[in-house]
Amino acid sequence: xxxxxxYIGKKNTKQILIDGLKELEYRGYDxxxxxxxxxxxxxxxxxVGKIKNLEExxxxxxxxxxxxxxxxxxxxxxxxxxxxxxxxxxxxPHLGVYSYVVHNGIIENYKELKEELxxxxxxxxxxxxxxxxxxxxxxxxxxSNDAKLSFHQTIERLEGAYSILLITKxxxxxxxxxxxxxxxxxxxxxxxxxxxxxxxDAPLIGLAHDVVYLEDGISGIASIDNLxxxxxxxxxxxxSSKLFAQKDGFRFFMEKEIYEQKDVVVDTMMGRLKDNAIxxxxxxxxILDGINExxxxxxxxxxxxxxxxxxLFERLTKIRCSVEIASEFRxxxxxxxxxxxxxxxxxxxxxxxxxxxxxxxxxxxLKSIAVCNVDNSSMTRVADATVLLRAGIEKGVASTKxxxxxxxxxxxMALYFGKIKGSIDNKKLQDELKTLKAVPNSLKVENSxxxxxxxxxxxxxxxxxxFFIGRDVFYPLALEGALKLKEISYLHAExxxxxxxxHGPIALADPELFTIALMPQHxxxxxxxxxxxxxxxxxxxxxxxxxxxxxxxxxxxxTKETNHYMLEFFEMLVVLQLFSMExxxxxxxxxxxxxxxxxxxxxx
Numbered sequence: 323x324x325x326x327x328x329y330i331g332k333k334n335t336k337q338i339l340i341d342g343l344k345e346l347e348y349r350g351y352d353x354x355x356x357x358x359x360x361x362x363x364x365x366x367x368x369x370v371g372k373i374k375n376l377e378e379x380x381x382x383x384x385x386x387x388x389x390x391x392x393x394x395x396x397x398x399x400x401x402x403x404x405x406x407x408x409x410x411x412x413x414x415p416h417l418g419v420y421s422y423v424v425h426n427g428i429i430e431n432y433k434e435l436k437e438e439l440x441x442x443x444x445x446x447x448x449x450x451x452x453x454x455x456x457x458x459x460x461x462x463x464x465x466s467n468d469a470k471l472s473f474h475q476t477i478e479r480l481e482g483a484y485s486i487l488l489i490t491k492x493x494x495x496x497x498x499x500x501x502x503x504x505x506x507x508x509x510x511x512x513x514x515x516x517x518x519x520x521x522x523d524a525p526l527i528g529l530a531h532d533v534v535y536l537e538d539g540i541s542g543i544a545s546i547d548n549l550x551x552x553x554x555x556x557x558x559x560x561x562s563s564k565l566f567a568q569k570d571g572f573r574f575f576m577e578k579e580i581y582e583q584k585d586v587v588v589d590t591m592m593g594r595l596k597d598n599a600i601x602x603x604x605x606x607x608x609i610l611d612g613i614n615e616x617x618x619x620x621x622x623x624x625x626x627x628x629x630x631x632x633x634l635f636e637r638l639t640k641i642r643c644s645v646e647i648a649s650e651f652r653x654x655x656x657x658x659x660x661x662x663x664x665x666x667x668x669x670x671x672x673x674x675x676x677x678x679x680x681x682x683x684x685x686x687x688l689k690s691i692a693v694c695n696v697d698n699s700s701m702t703r704v705a706d707a708t709v710l711l712r713a714g715i716e717k718g719v720a721s722t723k724x725x726x727x728x729x730x731x732x733x734x735m736a737l738y739f740g741k742i743k744g745s746i747d748n749k750k751l752q753d754e755l756k757t758l759k760a761v762p763n764s765l766k767v768e769n770s771x772x773x774x775x776x777x778x779x780x781x782x783x784x785x786x787x788x789f790f791i792g793r794d795v796f797y798p799l800a801l802e803g804a805l806k807l808k809e810i811s812y813l814h815a816e817x818x819x820x821x822x823x824x825h826g827p828i829a830l831a832d833p834e835l836f837t838i839a840l841m842p843q844h845x846x847x848x849x850x851x852x853x854x855x856x857x858x859x860x861x862x863x864x865x866x867x868x869x870x871x872x873x874x875x876x877x878x879x880x881t882k883e884t885n886h887y888m889l890e891f892f893e894m895l896v897v898l899q900l901f902s903m904e905x906x907x908x909x910x911x912x913x914x915x916x917x918x919x920x921x922x923x924x925x926x
């Protein structure tokens with residue numbers, strides 16, 4: 323996710339950059355850095371960990387190469403690691419010979435560019451994809467001696483999603499910028515000539531009034547005398563509340579994070595989802611050698627993602643897969659064999675029960691993978707390999723975007739393993755890759771869908787409980803829907819496999835029992851339709867979620883028709899999240915900080 327800041331003006335550039343990074347620290351805190359420029363003088367500070375570590379370095383070193391102790395411009399970055407560990411070498415800004423760059427996003431073709439530039443004599447010092455940008459700029463500048471042309475040539479070569487700020491001694495009064503798929507705002511300061519850059523509103527509030535939220539493909543050059551864009555832009559007025567800005571105008575962080583899912587899954591897939599294959603550079607090439615079983619271990623929402631993955635692993639990889647609740651696994655004296663690949667899933671990477679389960683597997687000699695959102699967390703240090711979610715910081719206690727990115731990562735892993743094992747043919751693989759590329763659209767929140775959930779929510783505030791039912795992968799989705807409702811509304815809800823209703827739970831059916839039925843068109847529709855009819859016959863109140871009209875439902879939420887059940891899965895996920903949130907809002911609960919819960923569960 324990461325955060326970018328930049329400044330041109332006559333104030334204390336160091337302090338403005340540090341203060342701006344503090345506002346963006348929620349976007350990443352693996353490492354941070356700033357670079358400052360005044361004429362021929364460049365100064366840089368980097369630190370691992372939170373912004374306070376960087377601030378201490380800046381305060382401890384007041385020796386300034388600029389004559390008057392000030393700098394006319396600077397750029398800064400707080401990092402959420404994607405390529406390379408959180409170290410000072412991998413921290414932004416990255417240096418060429420006479421230029422610095424900060425970057426959010428992923429450069430998909432960085433390996434090819436790095437090889438090309440290395441052959442041309444450029445020396446790389448980091449493990450990041452970002453460093454190719456500054457070397458590519460200097461490669462072109464060394465040929466043309468034209469900074470504007472060189473920056474244009476550079477961005478023409480980049481593939482992926484990114485926002486960039488670049489400063490260079492070859493044009494020391496300017497900051498070059500580019501936005502393509504990762505947020506970047508530019509604001510005119512309250513003082514003459516001041517220009518501010520940031521990944522979101524928060525660092526700009528109080529310092530500026532007019533702002534441009536760059537659209538994809540817009541680049542330009544800023545100096546104290548001029549602000550030049552490659553295309554027309556629309557100026558807006560900054561909001562007055564920093565908290566409102568951090569929420570990007572949404573009422574709650576949970577709401578913002580539901581809407582963000584369509585964007586963060588793009589980051590999750592970037593560099594891994596190729597035109598004709600799935601690649602995981604993070605995984606050892608022989609990870610499946612000697613493996614006959616996969617065991618997934620997790621808690622809460624992550625357990626539901628693992629349960630979803632178990633269907634996909636067995637279906638696509640043809641490897642036996644089991645899923646364990648970590649808090650139970652630890653104490654059941656499990657039988658562990660070395661032909662088992664042990665996968666743990668956690669948003670924070672610090673979940674105590676899951677971490678202890680991972681240590682047990684390691685002590686048993688099992689190969690292990692951590693699927694996690696936080697680099698350099700405890701799990702990433704213990705596991706043999708780590709696959710990062712790249713979901714960005716999730717502030718809402720009830721997890722949303724972590725679940726969607728976990729599911730996408732595990733689905734891609736199933737395809738990756740299936741190809742290695744030869745259990746999936748090329749046509750099937752290409753169909754699945756095409757479907758993966760359509761996931762962001764399935765996670766997009768349509769205004770009409772949100773309004774439907776909001777209006778329906780007022781009918782589900784009372785009663786003696788909820789059944790969420792589904793089959794196959796829609797069973798763990800039902801579990802997740804029930805958990806979301808419990809977490810933030812405090813209403814009793816249970817998720818069940820739809821076929822299990824007649825084996826006991828249907829005894830509860832009456833008009834005060836609300837059934838949320840997940841009825842996908844492309845996976846066992848007739849079977850679940852029959853199960854829902856059984857509940858309807860016992861007078862349960864039915865809310866059906868489906869692309870196909872269901873005449874026996876009391877309420878119906880129409881989803882889009884697609885050609886794959888996983889696209890239905892993600893759209894129904896959004897419905898369940900919105901539905902739970904709107905019920906919680908009507909009940910007057912704290913959506914982001916529900917009672918009795920914590921974001922990272924570091925106790926047993």
